[in-house]
Amino acid sequence: MELAEGSIKILVADDSETDRMILRSLVLKQGHRVVTAEDGQQAVELFILERPQLVLLDVLMPVMSGYEAARQIKQLAGEELVPVIFLTSLKDAQSLAECLDAGGDDFLSKPYSPLILQAKINAFNRMRMMHHTLQVQRDKIAGHNKRLLQEQAFAKEIFDKVAHSGCLNAHNLQHLQSPYAMFNGDVLIAARKPSGGMLVFLGDFAGHGLPAAIGAMPLAEIFYHMVAKGFSMPEILSEVNSKMKQVLPVSGFCCGGMVDIDFDSKVMKVWIGGLPDCYLYRTKTKTLDVLTSKWLPLGILSADKFDTGYEIIEVDYDDRLYLWSDGVIEAQDDQQHFFGEERLKAVFTNNEEPDQLFNEIKESVFSFIGEPTDDLSMIEISMVPRDSFSDKPVPVEASTIRGARNWSASFEFRPETLQSYNPIPLILHCLMQVPGVNLHSGRLYTILAELYSNALEHGVLGMDSSLKASLHGFTQYYAEREHRLQQLKEGFIRFWLEHKIEPQGGVLVITVADSGPGFNYQKMMNRITEDTNYHGRGVNLLRSFCRRVEYSEVGNQVTIEYAWNNELDSAHKGHH
Amino acid sequence: MAVTAIQSEDGSELTIRIQGRFDFSEHQSFRDAYERTDKLPNQYTIDLNETTYLDSSALGMLLLLRDHAGGDTANIRIVNCKPDVKKILLISNFEQLFTIQ
Numbered sequence: 115m116e117l118a119e120g121s122i123k124i125l126v127a128d129d130s131e132t133d134r135m136i137l138r139s140l141v142l143k144q145g146h147r148v149v150t151a152e153d154g155q156q157a158v159e160l161f162i163l164e165r166p167q168l169v170l171l172d173v174l175m176p177v178m179s180g181y182e183a184a185r186q187i188k189q190l191a192g193e194e195l196v197p198v199i200f201l202t203s204l205k206d207a208q209s210l211a212e213c214l215d216a217g218g219d220d221f222l223s224k225p226y227s228p229l230i231l232q233a234k235i236n237a238f239n240r241m242r243m244m245h246h247t248l249q250v251q252r253d254k255i256a257g258h259n260k261r262l263l264q265e266q267a268f269a270k271e272i273f274d275k276v277a278h279s280g281c282l283n284a285h286n287l288q289h290l291q292s293p294y295a296m297f298n299g300d301v302l303i304a305a306r307k308p309s310g311g312m313l314v315f316l317g318d319f320a321g322h323g324l325p326a327a328i329g330a331m332p333l334a335e336i337f338y339h340m341v342a343k344g345f346s347m348p349e350i351l352s353e354v355n356s357k358m359k360q361v362l363p364v365s366g367f368c369c370g371g372m373v374d375i376d377f378d379s380k381v382m383k384v385w386i387g388g389l390p391d392c393y394l395y396r397t398k399t400k401t402l403d404v405l406t407s408k409w410l411p412l413g414i415l416s417a418d419k420f421d422t423g424y425e426i427i428e429v430d431y432d433d434r435l436y437l438w439s440d441g442v443i444e445a446q447d448d449q450q451h452f453f454g455e456e457r458l459k460a461v462f463t464n465n466e467e468p469d470q471l472f473n474e475i476k477e478s479v480f481s482f483i484g485e486p487t488d489d490l491s492m493i494e495i496s497m498v499p500r501d502s503f504s505d506k507p508v509p510v511e512a513s514t515i516r517g518a519r520n521w522s523a524s525f526e527f528r529p530e531t532l533q534s535y536n537p538i539p540l541i542l543h544c545l546m547q548v549p550g551v552n553l554h555s556g557r558l559y560t561i562l563a564e565l566y567s568n569a570l571e572h573g574v575l576g577m578d579s580s581l582k583a584s585l586h587g588f589t590q591y592y593a594e595r596e597h598r599l600q601q602l603k604e605g606f607i608r609f610w611l612e613h614k615i616e617p618q619g620g621v622l623v624i625t626v627a628d629s630g631p632g633f634n635y636q637k638m639m640n641r642i643t644e645d646t647n648y649h650g651r652g653v654n655l656l657r658s659f660c661r662r663v664e665y666s667e668v669g670n671q672v673t674i675e676y677a678w679n680n681e682l683d684s685a686h687k688g689h690h
Numbered sequence: 691m692a693v694t695a696i697q698s699e700d701g702s703e704l705t706i707r708i709q710g711r712f713d714f715s716e717h718q719s720f721r722d723a724y725e726r727t728d729k730l731p732n733q734y735t736i737d738l739n740e741t742t743y744l745d746s747s748a749l750g751m752l753l754l755l756r757d758h759a760g761g762d763t764a765n766i767r768i769v770n771c772k773p774d775v776k777k778i779l780l781i782s783n784f785e786q787l788f789t790i791q
Contacts, residue, residue, distance in 0.1 A: 390781055
């Protein structure tokens, strides 16, 4: 006896008592359990009560026919497969077809062979079990898939907060990201610098989807933290490169472009490592400057080999810089043609209204490809006046360790340090230990940066600031600065920091001295009162922020006092 | 076979040829090409004469080979690049890591 599939419960419905008895004993002999009904109605009721796994139905019964009983049983069974086999003395094709139409799975004409009936019961039981297994597996897969999608949606929320955020909505930026999957391998981040400038990064990780997206998390975290703490672009690039080298597999890397925008001097510093040619559109002359990738992507070179160079580009208001991932020129139409540089350049040639450029590029790419098949990211960065930003730069995060309330510290930086290290983040970090001062981080950063660059460039390096005023002055000035810095053999810059508590807040006294020959500060101070446009050594800026700015010695030492009022700050904060 | 490897008789040079698209689907066969050598060659030549396209995962595979061949001391030449293929290598400035001819 085949009992491999185990014993099941079978419902037998027949109005003939003899037939019921024969069927009952046959089924019992096979090792199954039996419940019997005398008509269709009873069959349906018993089905509900007993939940048999298989049903043998006579067609012609009183009260309710076998056809109707089959319909109701199939409906009650729902997704479960309960095989219904009709046993009938009807022989015409029409009646037999109707058995199947009513939901029956098979039929046997009376008189039937017990052997065939047994074989059919076994066959349908096997099918029932297969169906059951399939359903269990289907539900399991559906459950897994649902959980996976929920997890991905959750992860995407975190990812988007980290990897596509910062000040991307600033009025001088326009960006586009088309996700190829839920996650893409592209990163687009922007942040305001404590000094009021802006840093933007567009990155494209090798690969697609989650594996590519994971690397974006540490990258974005480093970027935001370092920008907020006042680190420079080369320092951020170098740190990001080291981190990527550390966490990515050997075959992984991140192509990218970083831009440091100075709205005061209208200068963009650009680093491109592995992105296709980026364009600078000069609105006045309607010309395109092509910026080529000059560096290796991030995460390939070890820290000691990584080159932190960049290009300095002087631009005008309303000039636009475009960075994009290879998804733009490699966008394919259905014949697998690339969108390509020719079509991209044509958009610029045909443009009439520069404000529409970004949309025109977007439309041109999308009308070419229809559906994007690859990660595709781009950003437009416009040079605008600094005062066009209404929002204040976000303050440096307040230190979580509080309580430096009355202290002083001093630092001396010597040539080896001055050549390769930017001490401003270190000093700013020191100052942020003071309670309540983080709301002033932007101003303090500006003050420190101003004091430091004056001491370094005009003091230690002896540079003349009038050089900046000429046409390509900035580029020349920075090249000369770099040259002198590398030649530097002696010199120093000293910082003295002192913090005192005042009744409603505090005061920071910062003194900076350098090894330079000094300058005639008396003469300069007089000229400031005569001519407020005089910008030499940023003294006006310092005086607008500080309650005291005083030069001493031979002009190579300056002391400033920066005071704040906590109550005013909190009233101001509460007002927003 | 899209990836074929030929080692010189003395085993000192391994030449790998890639036909068609060089992308992630060639990952295993490219790996096999340089890992299944009896003697570690001191010179690798990647012949891209019949390579029509290169994607970022192909660049990653080249980095894997470079790592396998000794990292900064690796001696790898990439030869016979078609203009489109060469452009992809140059955009990523891979000429700083490989000898591209």
